[in-house]
Amino acid sequence: MRFSSLCGIAAAGLSCSVCAVGVSGAAQGFAKGVTGGGSATVVYPTTTAELVSYLGDSSARVIVLTKTFDFTGTEGTVSATGCAPWGTASGCQTAINANDWCTNYQPDAPKVSVQYDSAGLLGITVKSNKSLIGSGTAGVIKGKGLRIVSGASNIIIQNIHITGLNPQYVWGGDAITLNGADMVWIDHVKTSLIGRQHYVFGYDASNRVTISNSEIDGSTSWSATCDGHHYWGLLFDGSNDLVTLQQNYIHHTSGRSPKVGGNTLLHMVNNYFYASSDHALEVDAGAMILAEGNVFQNIPSPVISPISGQLFGSPDTNTNAECSTYLGRACQLNAFGSSGSLGGTDTAFFVNFQGKNIAGATTAVDAKAVSTSAGIGKV
Numbered sequence: 001m002r003f004s005s006l007c008g009i010a011a012a013g014l015s016c017s018v019c020a021v022g023v024s025g026a027a028q029g030f031a032k033g034v035t036g037g038g039s040a041t042v043v044y045p046t047t048t049a050e051l052v053s054y055l056g057d058s059s060a061r062v063i064v065l066t067k068t069f070d071f072t073g074t075e076g077t078v079s080a081t082g083c084a085p086w087g088t089a090s091g092c093q094t095a096i097n098a099n100d101w102c103t104n105y106q107p108d109a110p111k112v113s114v115q116y117d118s119a120g121l122l123g124i125t126v127k128s129n130k131s132l133i134g135s136g137t138a139g140v141i142k143g144k145g146l147r148i149v150s151g152a153s154n155i156i157i158q159n160i161h162i163t164g165l166n167p168q169y170v171w172g173g174d175a176i177t178l179n180g181a182d183m184v185w186i187d188h189v190k191t192s193l194i195g196r197q198h199y200v201f202g203y204d205a206s207n208r209v210t211i212s213n214s215e216i217d218g219s220t221s222w223s224a225t226c227d228g229h230h231y232w233g234l235l236f237d238g239s240n241d242l243v244t245l246q247q248n249y250i251h252h253t254s255g256r257s258p259k260v261g262g263n264t265l266l267h268m269v270n271n272y273f274y275a276s277s278d279h280a281l282e283v284d285a286g287a288m289i290l291a292e293g294n295v296f297q298n299i300p301s302p303v304i305s306p307i308s309g310q311l312f313g314s315p316d317t318n319t320n321a322e323c324s325t326y327l328g329r330a331c332q333l334n335a336f337g338s339s340g341s342l343g344g345t346d347t348a349f350f351v352n353f354q355g356k357n358i359a360g361a362t363t364a365v366d367a368k369a370v371s372t373s374a375g376i377g378k379v
């Protein structure tokens, strides 16, 4: 009986109040109020095809994962010629010639042979009104990511691990893609060993999103910086995106953590950035970033130059008082250990917080506990 593996007490016919199946807690910040599948009957997919079907149909659903769903091999493998823009040394990532990327953009890079798993390239479509929840530490999706696009809204993804998307290869797959979505809460999700972006928000407006308590684990043997650190962290390029990035543990990356552009208002609060080999933030034109209460530990460059968008780095208590007008409270200082500085004193964009749900903030010292509270198996 499937239920028994999730809830032994219920199988024994006793009360099940201690093992309620459902979403834990509630989103703070921009996606506050998201309900996902709500009180829909819980379903437990048993095969990859069933998981794809539940996520992609038009019913509100609460989908609980009690095991690993391994997509590798489900769509075949491809052997082809790719390129090595960062060299052929062991430890360097190479690239698939996706959309002629190697041909058009890396004409001088050495050609290499690549063998990749087709399932990794395009994520599973997630439609509106879904909760996707892992049970304990069991909910793993291997070899394929998630795609929340084209008007999908009201979606909760909690307590799962997405891993193993052709990590050797750039263009091998993105873990979580948003493009033209709204009201999405990603919580306690771990991503590791990804080919390209851990998170990518495309050019279409993705409106209200909260990513919280999640672990972006950039440790890899195939790095675009050839140093064990994954370059392709989080890319927010939406044309009207409101993103709350709260209490996440972002570690062993070397860039794009996050890279922000389009017309994205990003509230980056109480995250723990640890052990980057280069930079965390990249601030492109159009970005509006308020960073407060974060801890940067062993981050050579919390932000890379040049800064083309707007950045408020909560620089000192006097300046941080300016948050009060639109956030209803002062901003919290960030903290830095063995790291460069963040800077950032732009405040003109604060008006965009008006009327929005805004996450609370604790002091940066508390953010350090995030390394043990973020990721799968912690809810």
Ligand SMILES: *[C@@H]1O[C@H](CO)[C@@H](O)[C@H](O)[C@H]1NC(C)=O
Pocket: 058, 059, 060, 128, 129, 154
């Ligand atoms: C999602 O649920 C809401 C509320 O029940 C409903 O109005 C809406 O049509 C649903 N969306 C889709 C795409 O089914």
